[in-house]
Amino acid sequence: MTFHKYQGTGNDFVIIDDRAEQFDTTDHARVAFLCNRRFGIGADGLMLLRNRAGYDFEMVYFNADGHPSSMCGNGGRCLVAFAKFLGIITNKAHFVAVDGPHEARVEADGTVRLKMIDVAAAQPAGVGEHDVFLHTGSPHHIHFLDPEEGHTLADFDVYGHGHDIRYDQAYDPAGTNVNFVEVPADPTHPWPVRTYERGVEAETLSCGTGVTAVALAASMRGAVSPVQLQAAGGLLEVSFEKHPDGRFTEVWLSGPAVRVFEGNI
Template sequence: MNLAFYKYQGTGNDFILVDNREGDYSGLTEEQIRSLCDRRFGIGADGFMLLNEKEDYDFEMVYYNADGREGSMCGNGGRCIVQFASDRGIKKPAYHFIATDGPHEATIEDGEVSLKMKDVESIQAYRTDSVLNTGSPHYVQLDPDVMHLDVFKEGQKIRYSKEFAEQGINVNFVQVKEPDTLIVRTYERGVENETYSCGTGVTAAALVYYHNDNGFNSVNIETLGGKLNVRYRREPDGSFNNIWLKGPAVKVFEGSISATDHD
């Protein structure tokens, strides 16, 4: 199978995207996808996405982790697939698409993509840290000097701990730089390593470290790959809604590859 692919990145979180509206690539196997994402023997990416047709929506996003397994929601991936849809001729003032965690809205303005995330009912306290689901499960831990932390070592400890090993969890280490500015580094399950950025992860961090008890919050996030913004409303009952993740989504290159070489 000859696969036409497109490589995109959102603050260094990089993805292989394919236009599957004709269903040509629906038969890709877990091993093929894992090989395509391999940074030494394939194209190289943190994840793989299919842009599918879906009735009543502009498109469907189907996301696979770098290990080849279908994954949960990816925030930066969601922003990249919106830009990809636009580049492929799906032009909309506002996008409505569906992903594994339900419907999403998105807009493109001034070279940045804003993606509406799922509402979050609550944050669970776990020891001195926090656990929540922003479309993917996340563990959030405060660190006073996150840029000098061994994220791979410390993230792996939590990800493969007895409590989280079976289902897997993404681990975020957060430094509060200012009340409305965070530095976030993330160990991602499925990649099993630190990534340059994680959209659902920075969203989780922004919700945990809100600066307004009730009402509107806007949190700036610094990651290894660049800057993102998360804005949302925090309600008196501790729930969160109207959550938007904003940042760049950039096409890197395109090409073709024989998927049969990777099965």
């Protein structure tokens, strides 16, 4: 089997051209093996590119644990770059994912811009006063670090706190992704973010739907579109239109999507 490896700000993926639909999507153990960093190829997730009538392609996404998952923003951007590499698209894409149709554009400098779903107003997370919840194609809990507690993202226990919130009763049974945010002194500066991802069950270097959720939540704390987000793996940007009722439309996630290598396994 031929595979391709892509990464978007350190969020890395195994991608397979499965337009012939030969990959068994029910073989979760196989997906987990391919994503395993010690025994397989290694990735935060695996994607299949498939044909879909009425669209340029279909995105089929699996978490590193081998199971199908909700939308992955960086994965979607990487799959768009892969479609361009295959010659399926030129600079614009119209594809479908688990959360519905998406548009995307590939800029001259290689930046991939992905239109996300419309997002409902932020909700109190019910876990703490500095916490909110948003669904940006995937569920995201956002925790803003309290400066009075003396924590910075550099010394914060992302795994420990992220694991606890991910499995909190408030999110039974599916769980949630968890983002920790350091509020910059100037809201026009990049917002530092670290993310614990369900399905990977660890911190990842970046999460596209996560930084999207953070950018929208940051709009309640002085941020104005477009918002730059500093993930551990690099810089991403989110633009949006915010409505008086708190809803968000025209949500676009932008950043690099890099082809690393291809191989056979």
